[in-house]
Amino acid sequence: MSLLSIENIHTYYGNIHALKGVSLNVEKGEIVTLIGANGAGKTTTLRTISGLLKPREGKVTFNGEDLAKYKSHEVIYKGICMVPEGRGIFARLTVTENLEMGAYSRTDKTEIQNNMEKAFTIFPRLKERRTQVAGTLSGGEQQMLAMGRALMSNPNVLLLDEPSMGLAPVLVELIFDTIQDINKSGTTILLVEQNALMALGIASRGYVLQTGQIVLSDSAENLKKNPTVQKAYLGME
Amino acid sequence: MQSLKRFNWTDVFMWVVGAALLILTIIGSYLTLQQGKYTTVQWFDLAVFGLAQGSVYALIALGYTLVYGILRMINFAHGEIFMSGAYLGYFVATSMQRSGFMQENPLLGIALIFLTAMTTSAILAAILERIAYRPLRGAPRLVPLITAIGASFFLQYVFRGLFGTQNRAYPEIAYIQGAIPLFGNFQIQKIQLIVIIAAAVMMAALAFFVQYTKTGKAMRAVSEDKSVAALMGIDVDKIITRTFVIGAALAGAAGVLYCFMFRIVTFYMGFIPGLKAFTSAVLGGIGNPPGAMLGGLFLGIFESLGPTLFLDGLGIPAPYQLKDVIAFTMLVMILIFRPTGILGERLSKTKA
Ligand SMILES: Nc1ncnc2c1ncn2[C@@H]1O[C@H](COP(=O)(O)OP(=O)(O)OP(=O)(O)O)[C@@H](O)[C@H]1O
Numbered sequence: 001m002s003l004l005s006i007e008n009i010h011t012y013y014g015n016i017h018a019l020k021g022v023s024l025n026v027e028k029g030e031i032v033t034l035i036g037a038n039g040a041g042k043t044t045t046l047r048t049i050s051g052l053l054k055p056r057e058g059k060v061t062f063n064g065e066d067l068a069k070y071k072s073h074e075v076i077y078k079g080i081c082m083v084p085e086g087r088g089i090f091a092r093l094t095v096t097e098n099l100e101m102g103a104y105s106r107t108d109k110t111e112i113q114n115n116m117e118k119a120f121t122i123f124p125r126l127k128e129r130r131t132q133v134a135g136t137l138s139g140g141e142q143q144m145l146a147m148g149r150a151l152m153s154n155p156n157v158l159l160l161d162e163p164s165m166g167l168a169p170v171l172v173e174l175i176f177d178t179i180q181d182i183n184k185s186g187t188t189i190l191l192v193e194q195n196a197l198m199a200l201g202i203a204s205r206g207y208v209l210q211t212g213q214i215v216l217s218d219s220a221e222n223l224k225k226n227p228t229v230q231k232a233y234l235g236m237e
Numbered sequence: 238m239q240s241l242k243r244f245n246w247t248d249v250f251m252w253v254v255g256a257a258l259l260i261l262t263i264i265g266s267y268l269t270l271q272q273g274k275y276t277t278v279q280w281f282d283l284a285v286f287g288l289a290q291g292s293v294y295a296l297i298a299l300g301y302t303l304v305y306g307i308l309r310m311i312n313f314a315h316g317e318i319f320m321s322g323a324y325l326g327y328f329v330a331t332s333m334q335r336s337g338f339m340q341e342n343p344l345l346g347i348a349l350i351f352l353t354a355m356t357t358s359a360i361l362a363a364i365l366e367r368i369a370y371r372p373l374r375g376a377p378r379l380v381p382l383i384t385a386i387g388a389s390f391f392l393q394y395v396f397r398g399l400f401g402t403q404n405r406a407y408p409e410i411a412y413i414q415g416a417i418p419l420f421g422n423f424q425i426q427k428i429q430l431i432v433i434i435a436a437a438v439m440m441a442a443l444a445f446f447v448q449y450t451k452t453g454k455a456m457r458a459v460s461e462d463k464s465v466a467a468l469m470g471i472d473v474d475k476i477i478t479r480t481f482v483i484g485a486a487l488a489g490a491a492g493v494l495y496c497f498m499f500r501i502v503t504f505y506m507g508f509i510p511g512l513k514a515f516t517s518a519v520l521g522g523i524g525n526p527p528g529a530m531l532g533g534l535f536l537g538i539f540e541s542l543g544p545t546l547f548l549d550g551l552g553i554p555a556p557y558q559l560k561d562v563i564a565f566t567m568l569v570m571i572l573i574f575r576p577t578g579i580l581g582e583r584l585s586k587t588k589a
C-alpha cells in the first residue's frame with residue numbers, strides 16, 4: 001500500500017475543470033516529481049492533496065485513510081505539509097514566528113524547540129535572521145523559511161510547489177541538495193517543478209501532467225531518456 | 238510610488254477647503270488663548286476628560302480594527318455590540334445597587350458588571366459572526382458591509398423592543414465618585430482616572446496577547462494569508478471567532494466605562510460612540526491595533542479641547558454642541574487627505 005495515493009481525482013474551480021482524473025501514488029521514503037507546463041494543474045493537484053480544494057470526484061488516501069473528511073487545517077495533523085507556490089511566508093511575522101506557525105499543530109514545547117534548532121542547522125541563514133521580519137528576507141531566504149516552516153510540523157510527506165522558482169542557480173543547487181538531505185532523514189517528498197532536469201535528477205520516479213491529465217509516468221531515469229519529455233520539458237531537440 | 242497626477246479641479250477645491258479649515262482652526266485657537274477666558278485648570282480638566290473619553294473610543298476602535306485586519310471587513314454592528322454589553326451591565330448594576338450589594342462590595346460589584354457586559358458582547362458577536370458574516374465570506378465586499386448595517390439595526394430594535402425607548406439613568410456607584418486632589422487647584426475625577434487606567438490595562442493586555450501568545454500569532458498569520466494559515470494547521474474559522482470575541486469583550490468593557498462616565502443607557506447609545514470609534518480606527522490606520530489606540534486617544538482629546546479651543550475665540554456660541562461636527566469633519570478630512578491614517582493601510586485599495 002502506498003503512503004500517499006490519489007485516485008482519479010477531478011477538481012474544479014467553479015466551472016473550470018482543472019484536474020480530469022489524475023491518479024498517482026507516492027511510496028514511503030521516495031522523492032516523486034510531478035512535472036508539466038504552466039497551467040497543467042500541478043499546483044491544483046497539491047492543493048487538492050492538502051485539502052485546500054475538495055475534489056468533486058475521486059479520492060486522496062494517506063496511510064490507507066481517505067482524507068475527504070478532513071478540513072484543510074486538519075490535514076497537517078495527519079503528517080502532510082505543503083510548501084506553497086510563491087512560498088506563502090507570513091511577511092509581517094518574524095522568522096522565528098513563521099517557524100512557530102509551522103509548529104502550530106504540535107504542542108510539545110521542547111520538541112518544537114529541538115525542531116527549530118534542526119531547522120536552523122539546515123538553514124543557518126535563518127538563524128542569523130531569526131528576529132527579522134520575514135517580508136524583508138531575500139527570495140532565497142524566503143524559500144528556506146518556507147521549507148523550514150514546513151519541517152517544523154515533522155511531516156511524513158512534504159509537498160513542494162516549485163521551490164526553485166525565481167532563484168539563482170547556486171541557490172537552486174542548495175535547495176535541491178537540502179531536499180535530498182530532508183528525504184534522507186526520512187521525509188517522503190512530492191516535488192512539483194518547472195525545472196524538470198533538476199527534479200528528475202533527484203527523484204526516483206516522475207509523473208508528467210498535461211492539461212489536467214497524467215500523460216506519462218515512469219522512473220526518473222526513463223523519463224530523462226524519453227523523447228517527448230526531452231522535447232517538451234528538458235528543452236532538447 | 239505615487240505617480241504624477243493629472244491636474245484636477247476637485248483636488249484643488251478639496252485642498253482649498255482643507256487649508257481654510259486649518260487656518261480657521263489656527264486663528265480660532267489663537268483668539269481663544271489670547272482672550273484668556275479659560276484657566277489652566279479648566280484646560281487640564283478638558284484634557285483629562287478627553288483622555289478618558291478617548292480611552293473608551295480606543296477600546297471600541299480595537300474591535301473594528303482587529304476584525305478589519307483579519308477579514309478586511311467593517312463590522313458596523315460593533316457599536317451595537319458595545320451597547321448590548323453596556324445595557325446588560327446596567328441591569329446588573331441597578332439590581333446590585335438596589336439590593337445594597339454594591340455599597341458593601343463595590344469592587345466585586347464592579348467586577349460583576351464588567352463580567353456581564355463583556356460576556357454579553359462577546360456571545361452576541363460570536364453569534365453574529367456565525368450566522369450573519371461567516372456564510373458571506375468570499376462574497377463581494379459590499380455584501381457583508383450591508384449585512385453588518387442590517388445587523389446593527391436589528392440589534393438596536395431588539396433592544397428597543399425588549400427594553401423600551403426611554404433613557405435610563407445609570408446608578409451612581411458611590412465608590413467611584415469624587416475627585417482626587419493633585420497639586421494647587423488641579424484635581425482629577427476618580428471615574429476618569431479609573432476609565433483611563435482600566436482602558437490602558439486592557440490595551441496592554443491585548444498588545445501582549447497579539448504579540449506573544451499562540452492564538453495572537455495565529456491571528457496575525459490568518460490576517461496575512463488564510464489558506465497558508467490553514468496549511469499550518471490553524472483553524473481559520475476558530476481564529477476569526479476569537480477575534481470577534483476579543484474585540485467584542487473590549488467593546489463590552491468600554492460600554493461599562495462609558496456608562497460610568499456618562500451615566501445614561503439607551504438602545505441607540507452605540508451609534509455615535511461606534512462611529513467615533515470607527516473614526517478613531519481610520520484615523521490610526523484601520524487594521525492596525527496601535528493605530529486604533531492612538532486614534533481613539535487623539536480623537537477623544539481633540540473632541541474635548543477642540544470646540545472650546547477652535548471655536549470659542551471665533552465668537553461661536555455654545556461651541557461644545559459642535560463637538561460631533563468637529564469629529565466627523567475630521568473623519569472626512571482624513572479620508573480625503575490621508576486615507577491610510579496615521580499608521581495604517583489604505584481603506585479601499587487592499588483586496589478591493
Ligand atoms: N483560482 C483559480 N480560479 C480559476 N482557475 C484557476 C485557479 N487556479 C488555477 N486555475 C486554472 O486551473 C488550471 C491549473 O492551474 P494550476 O495552478 O494548477 O497550474 P500549474 O500546473 O500549477 O501551473 P504553473 O506551472 O503556472 O504554476 C489552469 O488552467 C488555471 O488557469
Ligand SMILES: [Mg+2]
Pocket residue numbers: 042043044085161
Ligand atoms: Mg503552479
